Amino acid sequence: xxxxxxxPDETILDEGIEKGxxxxxxxxxxxxxxxxxxxxxxxxxxxYVDTCVxxxxxxxxxxxxxxxxxDPRFSPAGKVRQTLGEMIARKxxxxxxxxxxxxxxxxxxxxxxxxxxxxxxxxxxxxxxxxVVRRITHLLGMTPQYIQATAHSHSVSMxxxxxxxxxxxDTLQWQEEEARSEMPKLRIPLEKEGADIMYSVIxxxxxxxxxxxxxxxxxxxxxGVNWTMPATPGWDNSDMAMFTGxxxxxxxxxxxxxxxxxxxxxxxxxxxxxxxxxxxxYDTGNRWLGWKIPPIPIVHAIEFYxxxxxxxxxxxxxxxxxxxxxHDPCNVVRGGGLHEKARYVIRAICDNLIEMHPNxxxxxxxxxxxxxxxxxxxxxxxxxxxxxxxxEQLFAVKARGARTLIAPCHNCHSGLEDINHYxxxxxNVKFIGDILYQVMEKPE
Amino acid sequence: xxxxxxxxxxxxxxxxFVVFIAGSxxxxxxxxxxxxxxxxxxxxxMSWKYSFRSIFHWITPFASVNMRRHPVMTITTFxxxxxxxxxxxxxxxxxxxxxxxxxxxLWALPNGLADIMTLVVIAGGVFFLCRRMxxxxxxxxxTLSDYLLLIMVAAPFLTGFIxxxxxxxxxxxxxxxxxxxxxxxxxxxxxxLSHMLFAPFTRAYMGSEFGSVRHARDx
Amino acid sequence: MKKRRCFYLTAVVVMTxxxxxxxxxxxxxxxxxxxxxxxxxGRPERTPSIFRHDAHNEKAKIDACNTCHHxxxxxxxxxxxxxxxxxxxxxxxxxxxxxxxxxxxxxxLRCVGCHEKIGRGPIMCGECHKK
Numbered sequence: 001x002x003x004x005x006x007x008p009d010e011t012i013l014d015e016g017i018e019k020g021x022x023x024x025x026x027x028x029x030x031x032x033x034x035x036x037x038x039x040x041x042x043x044x045x046x047x048y049v050d051t052c053v054x055x056x057x058x059x060x061x062x063x064x065x066x067x068x069x070x071d072p073r074f075s076p077a078g079k080v081r082q083t084l085g086e087m088i089a090r091k092x093x094x095x096x097x098x099x100x101x102x103x104x105x106x107x108x109x110x111x112x113x114x115x116x117x118x119x120x121x122x123x124x125x126x127x128x129x130x131x132v133v134r135r136i137t138h139l140l141g142m143t144p145q146y147i148q149a150t151a152h153s154h155s156v157s158m159x160x161x162x163x164x165x166x167x168x169x170d171t172l173q174w175q176e177e178e179a180r181s182e183m184p185k186l187r188i189p190l191e192k193e194g195a196d197i198m199y200s201v202i203x204x205x206x207x208x209x210x211x212x213x214x215x216x217x218x219x220x221x222x223x224g225v226n227w228t229m230p231a232t233p234g235w236d237n238s239d240m241a242m243f244t245g246x247x248x249x250x251x252x253x254x255x256x257x258x259x260x261x262x263x264x265x266x267x268x269x270x271x272x273x274x275x276x277x278x279x280x281x282y283d284t285g286n287r288w289l290g291w292k293i294p295p296i297p298i299v300h301a302i303e304f305y306x307x308x309x310x311x312x313x314x315x316x317x318x319x320x321x322x323x324x325x326x327h328d329p330c331n332v333v334r335g336g337g338l339h340e341k342a343r344y345v346i347r348a349i350c351d352n353l354i355e356m357h358p359n360x361x362x363x364x365x366x367x368x369x370x371x372x373x374x375x376x377x378x379x380x381x382x383x384x385x386x387x388x389x390x391x392e393q394l395f396a397v398k399a400r401g402a403r404t405l406i407a408p409c410h411n412c413h414s415g416l417e418d419i420n421h422y423x424x425x426x427x428n429v430k431f432i433g434d435i436l437y438q439v440m441e442k443p444e
Numbered sequence: 445x446x447x448x449x450x451x452x453x454x455x456x457x458x459x460x461f462v463v464f465i466a467g468s469x470x471x472x473x474x475x476x477x478x479x480x481x482x483x484x485x486x487x488x489x490m491s492w493k494y495s496f497r498s499i500f501h502w503i504t505p506f507a508s509v510n511m512r513r514h515p516v517m518t519i520t521t522f523x524x525x526x527x528x529x530x531x532x533x534x535x536x537x538x539x540x541x542x543x544x545x546x547x548x549x550l551w552a553l554p555n556g557l558a559d560i561m562t563l564v565v566i567a568g569g570v571f572f573l574c575r576r577m578x579x580x581x582x583x584x585x586x587t588l589s590d591y592l593l594l595i596m597v598a599a600p601f602l603t604g605f606i607x608x609x610x611x612x613x614x615x616x617x618x619x620x621x622x623x624x625x626x627x628x629x630x631x632x633x634x635x636x637l638s639h640m641l642f643a644p645f646t647r648a649y650m651g652s653e654f655g656s657v658r659h660a661r662d663x
Numbered sequence: 664m665k666k667r668r669c670f671y672l673t674a675v676v677v678m679t680x681x682x683x684x685x686x687x688x689x690x691x692x693x694x695x696x697x698x699x700x701x702x703x704x705g706r707p708e709r710t711p712s713i714f715r716h717d718a719h720n721e722k723a724k725i726d727a728c729n730t731c732h733h734x735x736x737x738x739x740x741x742x743x744x745x746x747x748x749x750x751x752x753x754x755x756x757x758x759x760x761x762x763x764x765x766x767x768x769x770x771x772l773r774c775v776g777c778h779e780k781i782g783r784g785p786i787m788c789g790e791c792h793k794k
Contacts, residue, residue: 042482043475051639051646054590056582057510057517065581072584081585118662119510121502122643123650283657292488337659361660362509449787450779536708537788544771547759555708610794618787 012378017103020142024096032139033092036132045132048124049088052077058126061119063364064109067388074386076116076126079105083133103142106133108379109386112243112370113330118361127370131245138245146376150240153203155249158256159236160203169231171206175213179221183442186221188213191264192228197299198266199229200257202238202274202410212272215437222442223313227270234260237271239280243371247288254285261296268297270304273431275331275409276369283335300332302408305432306341309348315441316349322428323352324435325394325402327416328363329409342408345432349439356397364390366407368415383415384422391423404428406435445615452622453541460626467633468641475642491652498651499644501663508663517575524568527561528597532625534558537608555608562605569598589636596631599624703752703766712774712791723784731773738762 037045059065059075072078083102087094094102112127120126137143143151153162163171169190176188189195199220205212220227229235234256241249258281261269271277278300286294299307308314326346333339339360346353358364367387372379394405394416405420405427407413416429479486501507511518532538536552543549553561573594576582603621607614631637654662698711725731729745735754738761746754755766764772774791778784785791 040482043478044483044486046478047475047642047646050636051642053593053636053639054582054585054587056579056585057514059581060513061510070581072581075581075584077585078581117650118508118654121508121510122639122646123498123502123662124646125650287485292485334654334660335658339660361662446782446786450782540767540771540788543765543768544775547764547768549759607789610789614789615787618789 011101012104012108012382014104014144014375014378016145016148017100017137017142019145020137020140021096021100021103024099024140024142026093026095029094029096029099029140030092033087033094033136036136036139037088037092040135041132044125044128045084045088048129049080049085051122052080052124055121058116058120058124061116063111063115063367063389064386066364067386067390074109076110076120079110080126080129084129087133087136099137099140099142102133103137103144106130106137107144107147107244108372108375108382110370111330111365111367111372113365114334115330115362115365118334134243135245135247143244144375144379146378147240147244147371147374150203150374151244151246151249154236154239154241154253158233158253160238160240161207163203163206163236165233168206168233168235171210172213172229172231175210175217179214179217183218183221184444186217188217189228190231193263194265195228196226196267197228197270198261198264198268199227199270199272200235200237200261200277201272202277203236204238204410205272212431212433215433216272218437218442219308219314219433219440222440223308225308225313228264228266230260230264232260237269237277237281238274239277239285240371240374242280242284243276243374250280250285251288254281254289257281258286258289258295266296268299269294270299271301273301273408273410273413273433275329275335276371276411279331279335300336300338301433302332302338302342302345305345305436309345314436316439317441318439320350320404320435320439321352322403323354323401324350324404324406324430325354325356325397326359327356327366327405327407327412328360329407329412330363330365330369332409333363334361342432345436346406349432349435352401354397354400354402356393356402358393364393366390366409366412366415366419368418369409369411373411373415380418384418387415387419388423390416391419391425394419394425394427395423398425398427402427404430404435406430406432408432445619449615449619449622452619452626456626457622460629463630464632467630468638471633471638472641472645475645486649489652489657490649491656494652494655495648496651497655498662499647501651502647520568520571523564524572527564527568528601531558531561531565531601559605559608562601562608565601566598566605569594569601593631593635593637596624596628596635597637600628699770703750704757709788709792710794712770713793714774714791735763 054077056072056075056077058077059070059072062074062076064074065071065076065078068074073082083105086098087102110127110130112130114125114127116126117123134143150160153160157163157165159168172188172190176186179186199216201213201216236253237257239250239253241247241253269281271281278298281294282298286292305314309316324346326342328339328342333342343353356363365387367383367390372383405416407416407429408431413429413431419425420427420429505518505522506512506515531553534551534553535558536555539550539552573591576586576590576594600621603617603624606612607617607621611617628637632640650662654660696714696716699714701707701711720726727745728747729743732745732747734741734744734746751769752766755763755769757766759765759768774784775786778786
């Protein structure tokens with residue numbers, strides 16, 4: 001049936017997939033697939049596969065499909081056909097080469113953004129089916145090596161970036177000291193039991209984006225928030241295990257995060273501008289641990305800024321003048337409904353918001369999320385080529401005057417920077433927090 | 445031919461109704477039990493309000509973004525499915541069978557309208573067939589079973605149309621009509637025609653997940 | 664030439680008229696009957712059912728009129744009485760009344776019901792309601 005010749009540039013050599021695949025036997029593949037399909041998996045896999053009528057209406061939902069000149073292999077259902085569909089049809093009797101391809105498709109050709117769930121007439125969740133494939137490849141030990149390395153880091157250090165236990169408070173104290181030159185009475189309160197808010201961030205912030213901690217500290221102090229940050233592991237809200245299919249590890253990470261907040265007896269957890277972490281603490285990790293909703297309320301940065309501005313706790317000195325546009329991240333918009341709040345915040349701090357199209361729930365993915373950017377350099381061009389449509393969308397909004405691109409999500413931010421550079425967009429990619437820090441009144 | 449017709453319209457009609465109803469119940473209940481055993485969280489997500497919000501948006505023509513993107517497909521698929529569903533139930537000739545056999549009276553479509561609706565189903569089937577062969581994103585997903593399903597669905601309408609107009613060999617097409625209709629009915633629970641059973645539930649689940657967890661629209 | 668054209672024309676007109684007569688007009692006498700009179704249906708959806716009275720009864724070996732032209736009194740079949748002097752619609756309304764079947768159902772049960780029972784005779788819609 002496959003009448004499409006594979007393009008020469010198509011298969012990317014990944015050490016993690018290759019080395020894992022070298023150890024596979026047909027029996028192990030079969031056993032693992034059947035375990036996931038019949039023991040772990042339930043009705044959703046069966047119903048989705050039985051209900052799909054192969055109509056192809058999901059195709060145009062996918063940025064990979066659109067960016068690859070409507071190549072049907074990149075359509076959501078096309079990806080299922082090449083992976084889980086075939087595994088089910090052959091009852092797990094697939095070979096090593098098939099599994100390598102399946103691992104690559106599931107890990108690097110789908111961002112689990114769930115846009116296609118809004119285009120399928122039946123609401124079939126292809127992102128979920130791709131997660132099932134990732135689960136199988138995880139159990140077969142063939143996850144791409146870069147993202148597997150971050151999962152290892154989670155497992156050992158409970159953070160994504162191998163930040164050592166002493167480095168973490170050290171970094172916070174360093175940023176506290178830096179920020180005190182601007183706001184002399186500023187504190188980053190560590191381990192303050194009974195604070196209203198625990199602020200949690202993702203591993204890359206202390207590792208190489210410490211200025212984000214600085215900005216958050218200025219904001220918290222200016223707004224007079226009763227907040228704290230933990231000095232122990234559990235400060236990292238990120239979760240690459242959710243994306244590798246390592247559900248057990250995901251559970252460990254999320255438990256530690258929630259337990260840290262519980263130990264500090266905070267009323268809620270406020271998290272930085274990260275999308276996947278929101279998905280993990282708000283939707284996926286909590287459910288794995290048996291909580292329908294997070295045991296401690298989760299407030300994403302967008303919602304937190306919204307509350308601060310609405311309540312007048314932050315005053316704007318002078319609005320950001322350069323015209324901005326907003327990229328709606330899948331995990332907080334399609335996954336959390338924060339699109340109108342984000343617009344409220346941006347209108348409060350910026351003079352001119354120019355909408356890109358499509359927007360809100362229908363925005364195109366950044367092509368970095370879902371763990372794809374975490375699969376590292378081998379797949380950088382796959383991400384960039386796989387999201388030409390994003391560049392086209394951004395060029396269109398730039399033509400209408402937008403110069404700054406706001407992306408309130410770490411993965412989106414990094415992915416859009418790559419798009420920005422490669423396609424020569426020359427836009428300024430910023431977090432909402434970057435602009436908020438810049439335009440807010442900072443009391444002495 | 446008479447003996448065959450008698451068998452098809454007698455015992456096999458009963459068999460096909462029993463297979464259809466019992467098979468559908470079996471599929472739905474077994475999926476329900478599977479959800480209870482493996483994915484209980486689904487029940488916690490489900491919401492009547494958001495289920496119907498989503499279903500309403502997807503059974504209303506042009507109420508979703510994707511429907512507006514494909515107007516010809518949207519019109520065809522709505523016309524096809526509405527006619528596919530209503531014609532057999534409200535066809536006068538079928539109503540007469542219910543009336544004669546069980547003294548059950550059903551409202552019936554005028555013959556002329558039913559004739560047009562049958563043509564709509566056949567034309568819709570031809571459209572889907574062309575789409576399947578022409579569009580790369582559909583062709584890529586297509587397996588032999590997709591063609592067989594299409595034939596299976598179109599056959600009772602095509603044979604019924606020929607028989608109604610008494611073209612060619614009436615008795616042959618009448619017999620074939622009953623047979624193909626019964627095959628289709630029995631196939632519903634056990635082939636991908638089961639989207640008829642499951643679509644309301646997959647839609648309701650996605651609607652509930654988007655509504656009550658994600659606070660976003662799913663259309 | 665002209666004569667011949669006239670002849671053809673006349674022939675065609677006569678044949679057409681004859682066939683319309685045979686097809687459309689209900690024939691009063693039973694021996695000439697070719698179809699069931701469906702005039703009581705208002706706007707019938709189907710063609711009148713083909714029925715050659717005498718040929719049918721000869722073939723089916725039906726002697727007693729009340730095999731079909733029956734009489735019911737108080738829900739019970741009355742032996743030795745027949746109703747060929749009346750129209751079916753005199754008893755059978757378009758809609759069923761109590762235990763009395765509707766006119767359409769009465770016709771169908773009378774014809775197809777019997778054919779089903781004895782295993783002979785047409786049972787498919789279009790075998791009687793010819794286009």
